[in-house]
Amino acid sequence: xxxxxxxxxxxxxxxxxxxxxxxxxxxxxxxxxxxxxxxxxxxxxxxxxxxxxxxxxxxxxxxxxxxxxxxxxxxxxxxxxxxxxxxxxxxxxxxxxxxxxxxxxxxxxxxxxxxxxxxxxxxxxxxxxxxxxxxxxxxxxxxxxxxxxxxxxxxxxxxxxxxxxxxxxxxxxxxxxxxxxxxxxxxxxxxxxxxxxxxxxxxxxxxxxxxxxxxxxxxxxxxxxxxxxxxxxxxxxxxxxxxxxxxxxxxxxxxxxxxxxxxxxxxxxxxxxxxxxxxxxxxxxxxxxxxxxxxxxxxxxxxxxxxxxxxxxxxxxxxxxxxxxxxxxxxxxxxxxxxxxxxxxxxxxxxxxxxxxxxxxxxxxxxxxxxxxxxxxxxxxxxxxxxxxxxxxxxxxxxxxxxxxxxxxxxxxxxxxxxxxxxxxxxxxxxxxxxxxxxxxxxxxxxxxxxxxxxxxxxxxxxxxxxxxxxxxxxxxxxxxxxxxxxxxxxxxxxxxxxxxxxxxxxxxxxxxxxxxxxxxxxxxxxxxxxxxxxxxxxxxxxxxxxxxxxxxxxxxxxxxxxxxxxxxxxxxxxxxxxxxxxxxxxxxxxxxxxxxxxxxxxxxxxxxxxxxxxxx
Numbered sequence: 001x002x003x004x005x006x007x008x009x010x011x012x013x014x015x016x017x018x019x020x021x022x023x024x025x026x027x028x029x030x031x032x033x034x035x036x037x038x039x040x041x042x043x044x045x046x047x048x049x050x051x052x053x054x055x056x057x058x059x060x061x062x063x064x065x066x067x068x069x070x071x072x073x074x075x076x077x078x079x080x081x082x083x084x085x086x087x088x089x090x091x092x093x094x095x096x097x098x099x100x101x102x103x104x105x106x107x108x109x110x111x112x113x114x115x116x117x118x119x120x121x122x123x124x125x126x127x128x129x130x131x132x133x134x135x136x137x138x139x140x141x142x143x144x145x146x147x148x149x150x151x152x153x154x155x156x157x158x159x160x161x162x163x164x165x166x167x168x169x170x171x172x173x174x175x176x177x178x179x180x181x182x183x184x185x186x187x188x189x190x191x192x193x194x195x196x197x198x199x200x201x202x203x204x205x206x207x208x209x210x211x212x213x214x215x216x217x218x219x220x221x222x223x224x225x226x227x228x229x230x231x232x233x234x235x236x237x238x239x240x241x242x243x244x245x246x247x248x249x250x251x252x253x254x255x256x257x258x259x260x261x262x263x264x265x266x267x268x269x270x271x272x273x274x275x276x277x278x279x280x281x282x283x284x285x286x287x288x289x290x291x292x293x294x295x296x297x298x299x300x301x302x303x304x305x306x307x308x309x310x311x312x313x314x315x316x317x318x319x320x321x322x323x324x325x326x327x328x329x330x331x332x333x334x335x336x337x338x339x340x341x342x343x344x345x346x347x348x349x350x351x352x353x354x355x356x357x358x359x360x361x362x363x364x365x366x367x368x369x370x371x372x373x374x375x376x377x378x379x380x381x382x383x384x385x386x387x388x389x390x391x392x393x394x395x396x397x398x399x400x401x402x403x404x405x406x407x408x409x410x411x412x413x414x415x416x417x418x419x420x421x422x423x424x425x426x427x428x429x430x431x432x433x434x435x436x437x438x439x440x441x442x443x444x445x446x447x448x449x450x451x452x453x454x455x456x457x458x459x460x461x462x463x464x465x466x467x468x469x470x471x472x473x474x475x476x477x478x479x480x481x482x483x484x485x486x487x488x489x490x491x492x493x494x495x496x497x498x499x500x501x502x503x504x505x506x507x508x509x510x511x512x513x514x515x516x517x518x519x520x521x522x523x524x525x526x527x528x529x530x531x532x533x534x535x536x537x538x539x540x541x542x543x544x545x546x547x548x549x550x551x552x553x554x555x556x557x558x559x560x561x562x563x564x565x566x567x568x569x570x571x572x573x574x575x576x577x578x579x580x581x582x583x584x585x586x587x588x589x590x591x592x593x594x595x596x597x598x599x600x601x602x603x604x605x606x607x608x609x610x611x612x613x614x615x616x617x
Contacts, residue, residue, distance in 0.1 A: 016218025
């Protein structure tokens with residue numbers, strides 16, 4: 001790639017010289033927010049090493065700074081520099097210098113109180129020199145006959161006020177992930193660099209150490225600064241050089257692209273920027289998860305890499321908006337991102353994505369039991385594959401329709417994936433196609449039903465999880481001693497059968513009918529070994545001992561019910577524990593006279609029969 005010499009000027013420069021000569025620096029609103037994490041510790045380690053070495057012999061390369069030079073001769077300082085690449089290191093450097101200034105001011109105050117005026121003068125000089133040369137600059141407004149003090153580095157709108165509050169030590173509270181990272185960076189700098197300096201025995205020693213830290217940063221840390229007056233050239237350079245630190249997320253790239261698309265329409269650009277600020281308040285992984293779900297939810301196909309390119313081509317095919325309607329189209333799409341991300345966040349956390357009945361001004365459309373099925377599907381069964389379809393349904397349909405989908409997928413996911421180990425590809429294709437279809441039907445005002453989806457999922461069950469395979473996998477895979485994941489599956493099996501106890505008691509024919517009154521919180525369930533998991537040596541039954549961790553030997557207690565049971569023999573629990581349980585299947589154990597292999601087999605077979613009746617769609 002060739003770059004014209006007239007449009008690109010690279011140079012190696014010390015950080016202090018850069019801040020003194022080339023300012024103000026600013027981060028445009030479409031740039032990603034502050035993102036350094038572990039890199040801050042590497043920075044403080046490097047600065048500490050430099051401060052303890054000979055400044056004439058040791059230096060450190062921080063990386064590249066790519067800038068676009070903007071010129072306005074109407075200003076007292078006509079040049080300013082938009083940072084295209086390098087905001088992470090520049091922001092961290094400024095935070096470190098601000099901490100040195102603050103520490104120097106604190107030492108000056110303490111020195112004055114103790115009567116050490118020489119140390120106070122040294123500390124004040126260090127603080128004021130750092131403030132005036134590297135952190136702020138004086139802008140003369142001749143027409144108004146006044147001067148103003150301005151920062152040499154301005155971050156993006158989303159971060160700048162919090163950044164300024166950190167520097168001013170105003171105790172601001174983080175409102176987004178980038179704020180938390182900035183605050184963590186400041187804490188790391190204070191712990192690794194400032195605290196060892198201010199803990200020196202004398203004030204002069206502390207000042208000298210702070211001064212060495214400053215020298216390490218402003219004189220021994222170097223960057224390659226590349227200045228361009230051509231925006232396109234600068235972004236080409238950025239794409240080549242951005243191979244260090246945390247890479248840009250797809251959402252950051254998409255934000256940058258959409259704001260450039262509408263740059264001829266400031267009003268729309270401002271609204272879009274604010275929407276992106278709302279979207280990007282969420283943790284980066286959550287934002288990435290959203291776009292990976294949203295793309296198949298609207299297109300019907302899996303999101304493949306590079307995702308940014310797919311998102312751009314699908315939702316923003318124009319490279320530049322030339323009319324107000326084109327700009328508004330971009331605005332509407334970003335607004336849709338924001339709205340659907342809010343829905344996605346609720347679903348991802350297992351929360352019901354509809355307003356509470358009191359907020360909606362009417363009675364509840366679904367019960368708490370029905371809402372709990374979403375939490376089970378997402379958090380317990382971890383069936384992330386269905387996210388695109390759940391998102392499409394929650395964004396287009398009422399909550400009764402949404403619940404019927406959740407219930408169907410919960411039963412399918414447990415049987416097909418969690419128990420029988422079915423591959424994700426086949427149901428994924430079904431989910432994605434259905435998500436696109438229901439969005440289409442909703443846009444056309446047509447009714448939505450789940451008949452075709454139910455038929456497709458039944459076909460998958462017939463191939464991968466028919467009754468005989470389902471029974472075999474339940475018995476051999478759902479073992480207590482196979483770890484936490486299988487214990488969750490055991491809880492799902494037993495509690496769902498418990499929810500259908502009344503229907504099963506009537507024969508369990510036709511469509512499963514759960515009792516939707518009582519919510520069984522899986523987090524409060526305690527699994528119980530009927531034959532003890534660790535029996536006393538005098539009570540060992542070799543046949544039952546071999547099957548003690550299998551589902552036929554397992555039941556469950558509600559909150560606080562298991563403390564009496566422990567490892568007591570069945571004869572004791574039958575009289576003193578099981579009758580008092582609020583769980584029907586556990587109560588019924590009290591009706592048995594003995595717990596032997598025959599009783600175990602009978603109960604196991606009954607549970608397997610019940611499971612085949614309940615977990616069907």
